[in-house]
Amino acid sequence: MRASWAGAIVVIATVSSAAETSPPAVDHLSILAPAPAGNGWDQTARAMQHALLAKGLARTVEVANSPGAGGAIGLAEFANAQRGDGRALLVGGLVMLNAIRDNHYRVSLAQTTPIARLTGELEVIVVAADSPLRDLAALVRAMKADPSSVSFAGAAGGPDDLFLQRFSRAIGVDATRTTWVSVTGGSEVADAVVGKQVTAGLSGFGELSSRIESGELRTLAISAEEPTRDGRLRTLREQGINLSFVNWRGVFAPPGISDGEKETLRTAIQAMTATREWRQALEHYRWRDLYLSGNDFVRFLVEEEARSELPAPHRPGAIVRGGTWSRRAQAGLASIILLFACIATFVTWQRLEGVRRERELWRQLEHVQEQYRQRSAETQDLLEGLSAQIGRQFEKWALTNAEREVAMLMLKGLRHKEIATIRGTSERTVRTQALTVYKKAGLDGRTDLAAFFLEDFLLAAHPVQPSARRAG
Numbered sequence: 268m269r270a271s272w273a274g275a276i277v278v279i280a281t282v283s284s285a286a287e288t289s290p291p292a293v294d295h296l297s298i299l300a301p302a303p304a305g306n307g308w309d310q311t312a313r314a315m316q317h318a319l320l321a322k323g324l325a326r327t328v329e330v331a332n333s334p335g336a337g338g339a340i341g342l343a344e345f346a347n348a349q350r351g352d353g354r355a356l357l358v359g360g361l362v363m364l365n366a367i368r369d370n371h372y373r374v375s376l377a378q379t380t381p382i383a384r385l386t387g388e389l390e391v392i393v394v395a396a397d398s399p400l401r402d403l404a405a406l407v408r409a410m411k412a413d414p415s416s417v418s419f420a421g422a423a424g425g426p427d428d429l430f431l432q433r434f435s436r437a438i439g440v441d442a443t444r445t446t447w448v449s450v451t452g453g454s455e456v457a458d459a460v461v462g463k464q465v466t467a468g469l470s471g472f473g474e475l476s477s478r479i480e481s482g483e484l485r486t487l488a489i490s491a492e493e494p495t496r497d498g499r500l501r502t503l504r505e506q507g508i509n510l511s512f513v514n515w516r517g518v519f520a521p522p523g524i525s526d527g528e529k530e531t532l533r534t535a536i537q538a539m540t541a542t543r544e545w546r547q548a549l550e551h552y553r554w555r556d557l558y559l560s561g562n563d564f565v566r567f568l569v570e571e572e573a574r575s576e577l578p579a580p581h582r583p584g585a586i587v588r589g590g591t592w593s594r595r596a597q598a599g600l601a602s603i604i605l606l607f608a609c610i611a612t613f614v615t616w617q618r619l620e621g622v623r624r625e626r627e628l629w630r631q632l633e634h635v636q637e638q639y640r641q642r643s644a645e646t647q648d649l650l651e652g653l654s655a656q657i658g659r660q661f662e663k664w665a666l667t668n669a670e671r672e673v674a675m676l677m678l679k680g681l682r683h684k685e686i687a688t689i690r691g692t693s694e695r696t697v698r699t700q701a702l703t704v705y706k707k708a709g710l711d712g713r714t715d716l717a718a719f720f721l722e723d724f725l726l727a728a729h730p731v732q733p734s735a736r737r738a739g
Contacts, residue, residue: 301341314548337366353528362425379519414444426514473552
């Protein structure tokens, strides 16, 4: 099994007898969530899986996770390995666009075939239930008095980061002066807040809803445009801050699929959004229904990429939690991937020109795809080179097979508990094996382990003077 697919989960369901009266839209479908389990993309993929299977729109559905670099790693793998596969989908969205742009990654959503925009999720600002900050006004006062004394947990380079930038600008505070603790998703945000490791947390409401409802977290504000229906969560606007924010998510097919396969996937996804199961997922996670398909979705992507945004702030004192890529490593991944190429935007003048506009849009999209197709071999070689280098280094460290597997899963960003579940052993055993790996490698911990291989790999791709290399 390839390391980048560690943790993949396959669910095969028997279609109900009622659904078997007509064949499913898709016999088999694989959905890639380029994020850890529990992340918003993962939640979206699994909600799709449930709805597609429940209504017999697909006979089998597989969901896999490939986290890292704001979704860029999963996107690169998807665009190369799944090319021409009309039974594969990738979940992505605003996070991916901004990670690609801010870090100059050599990969792009233009390498995919857009299928549909699905949902939008609101951001929330949360504190621990017993936090001395009783309301949003108290948090704003603390940030204005001394930004460096206020710390936030969230996913760097994504909606949490963007939301903090916009929130800080709205209240007249420099976001770079706050302390940022980078984590991989909502569950780690909640843990950091409840554990008093940070002042407050930022994440999508769906990722924190269970911890809010349990009473562990208290919500200071939600980023909705309008007041919520039940009034329990107060918006920023209701509290005097002129700001709203929505993190959109959509699905994409690989490049190189036929028009018929593209239409089959669009039809299946459109039918899925009309199911009771999908509507229940929207309600459960408090997602907004932002369904948009076809040419309209392509135009939306063009506009999103062209929309002017400030780059992710440089935070010299940023803290990176275990299980995430360091910001230095994220910046270095520019050797693997390229800024999203702009596709020309066509202005709608009259209805009769619709067919011509659609053909031209897809011609432009295919042109960009062809440009990236020429770079696929180079990108694949780089990724395979890193895997081979990791294996050679494991041999130098004299790691056992068990220690190699634990080290590789840690490089994938899995926590000890998740590794123990995959390997069928105890969390204590995994922790002991991890400490042995660090000792044999002469490293301090998980972050150093990831940085060790990323730095050596990047230096091999872009040689620098000996004095610039990391010691060891």
